[in-house]
Amino acid sequence: MPEKSVVGWSALIAGFSARGDAEAAWGLLDRMRSAGVEPNVITWNGLVSGLNRSGRALDAVTALVRMHSEGFSPDATGVSCALSAVGDVKEVSVGEQVHAYVLKAGCRQDACVVTALIDMYGKCGRADEISRVFHESSHMDVASCNALVAGLSRNAQVSEALLLFREFVSRGVELNVVSWTSIVACCVQNGKDLEAVDLFRKMQSEGIEPNAVTIPCVLPAFANVAALMHGRAAHCFSVRKGFLRDVYVGSALVDMYAKCGKVGDARTIFDAMPCKNVVSWNAMIGGYAMHGEAANAVQLFRLMQSLKLKPDLVTFTCVLGACGQAGLTEEGRRYFNEMQQAHGISPSMEHYACMVTLLGRAGKLQEAYDLINEMPFEPDGCIWGSLLGSCRVYGNVHLAEVAAEKLFELEPENAGNYVLLSNIYASKKMWDGVNRVRDEMKNMGLTKEKGCSWIEIKNKVHMLLAGDNSHPMMAAITEKLNQLTVEMSRLGFAPSTDFVLHDVEEQEKDNILAVHSEKLAVALGLISTSPGTTLRVIKNLRICGDCHEAMKFISCFEGREISVRDTNRFHHFKDGKCSCGDYW
DNA sequence: ATAGGGTTAG
Missing domain, CATH: 1.25.40.10 (Tetratricopeptide repeat domain)
Structure with missing residues (x-):
């Protein structure tokens, strides 16, 4: 039996709430009153706080509402917790009621309330309200920065997020690893990969060390622009820090290596992961799919089944994708049926x-x-x-x-x-x-969307745009391409006329000289790296047939392995052949 | 006895 003091009862209620036992907590509230002890604001706050933190968001909100209806005036503490809970259940109308209460109760300048409001509106998809709450408050601290960046990121307001983040930095607000991780994640999730890479470096130069959350946030940026060297550095860093035990880090590394063309390295990471979940498996199976290695994808899927691991929707997307890439039509059909019949996934x-x-x-x-x-x-x-x-x-x-x-x-x-x-x-x-x-x-x-390719040369990612002559080495690139064109026709590699028509742009006189970006990237790679170095190119559109033929020729003529990842899959060119077997 | 913020796969 607890002591008869309100403190004792409150502690007990906070304890049960924090364990997620809402029923016991409510029960104790009743028993406390039967015992003649009245709950105070801290008792109620403890209830709201605990329920929110243990994931019982609806119960937390209910607690705040009941607190209010029983005549207590929730203070900034209770309100912050309740708003946090509202964000989890995305009940914006409830959030707005709490917001109205905040204005009435006069705690709109409370730092935690402001952050909680930003967080709540962010999670409820109200980007306009995020900015409004922020601009109406006079507080700028690390938590509000983090909530702000996360909220704007969730609502695809990346420019606004970058603008405000820089304002926090320039005002000298002491930001932490969460702040930097948030802005990096924001850039990655909104297609600003190079910006993310830049901020990741800036973060470290500011003396903030990445943690086990930062790594999986930044890895997709490296993966998206095929910054293999950056990715490897993050891998080494993770080894030193002991992050490889983390399933998020491991899964993201698998994905990064696969997307950077190193599906074998991805598998090495995968096999070494001490703890895997369905995401890890999906990353690996998806990696094989991307490389057209359907047999490996299917084998891994079978292994998953023999280990009695439950595949999910994504697993089947990966497996079906792998079958599609490799032309395994019948197998694909079988998995499509199996998915429904044996796994109950519609x-x-x-x-x-x-x-x-x-x-x-x-x-x-x-x-x-x-x-x-x-x-x-x-x-x-x-x-x-x-x-x-x-x-x-x-x-x-x-x-x-x-x-x-x-x-x-x-x-x-x-x-x-x-x-x-x-x-x-x-x-x-x-x-x-x-x-x-x-x-x-x-x-x-x-x-038409502009063709764009990336290539990493000596730790720097270069971006090349079709028809854009702004790269400082453009003269040398053009010269190299002209030389290759001459050699190609001398050796009888005729561009496919069918694919010349592939591109509407090419029929436009203005663009007749525009060279596809992947060719520019490969030419830059050829003149900037030592003979024999593998070239890895990423492209934002699908590779066209003409470029595909050219890559085959270049791989043979220059004795280089070239990998091109387009929006669809990887093409590994070697000795005049492509790993896709021209099936794409 | 009670408060706000960041992460992986197609």
Whole structure:
């Protein structure tokens, strides 16, 4: 039996709440009163705080509401905890009521309340409110910075986040590892990879050491721009710090190595991980898929099953993707069925997209279309885009028009769809169609996404844009490309005329000289590294057939291994051949 | 006896 003091009861209630035992906590509150002891503000706060921290968010909010309705005035402490809970359950209307109470109770300048409000609005998807609360408060401390950056990041306000983060820095607010990790994560999650790499370095030069959370945050940035050297450095750092025990760090390293073209290194990390979860397995299986190593992907999936590990939705996305890449059509079909029958997972949009790709790549366009029509929900742009892509490969104008019509409706701003349809018409010499689509594109004011490639040379990532001459070494790059072109035609490598039409841009006079970015990157790599060095290039679009042929030639002529990761998969060029076996 | 912030896979 607890002591008869309010302190004793409060401690007990806080204890049970913190363990997530809401029922016991409520029970104690009743018993306390039966024993003639009235709870005070601290008793109630302890309840709200404990329930929030133990993940019983709804109970925490209920506690605050009941506290209020029983005549207590929640203070800044209780309000902060309750707002934190509101964010977890994303009940913005409740959050707004608490916010209104905050204004009434006069604790709007309390540092914790401000941070909690920012956090709550961030988690509820209200970017406008985040900025408003921040600008109306006079506080700038480390926690509000962290909540602010995380909230803006979640709502894709990366520019605003960077702007405010820099303001915190310039005002001399003492930021910590969480702040720097947040801004790095923000950049990574919003497509600012090079910015993230930069901030990661800045963080260290400011004397803030990355921790086991920072590493998995920054690794995707290295992976996205294939900064293998940076990735390796982060790996070494993790070894020294003992972070390799951390399943997040391990999984992110697996992913990074796979995306940097080192699927073997990814496997080494994977095998050495002392503790794996389904994410780790998915990263490894997905890595194999990306490299077109379907046999390894399937083998790992089998191993997973024999270990009685439960695959999830993503696992099947990876396995189906691997089958698609390798043309394992029948296996793919079997897994698609197995997923539903043996694992009770009903296929999601992504799974259907995998199957449409798998069937489409195998030339079974009608089957792909039938599957789309059988789907229990409305197909999205990915589905139709996949079908359209396959129609391009197999020259199926009829289904292409069906898919394109849906796409123009679903994603009217996506220039890629117009380009694809135009290319399909062009490959059939249907010039009326080409002109119609190009006019439509022009009327919509759409331009094709600029091709962009990255290559890491001596620890620095270079970005090259198609048709952009701003790289300082452009003259030497052009000279190298001209030399290669001469050699190519001398040795009888003719560019595929089919693929010359691949790119609407190339039909435009202005852009006739624009060289695709992956060629620029490879040329830069060739002239900047010693003979025999492997070149790793990442590209933001899919590699075109012309470049694919050129890469095969260059790998042979220059005696180099070249890996190109496009949006779809890896192409490893060696001795004039590509690992995709031209199946892509 | 009670308070706010960051992470991995397709």
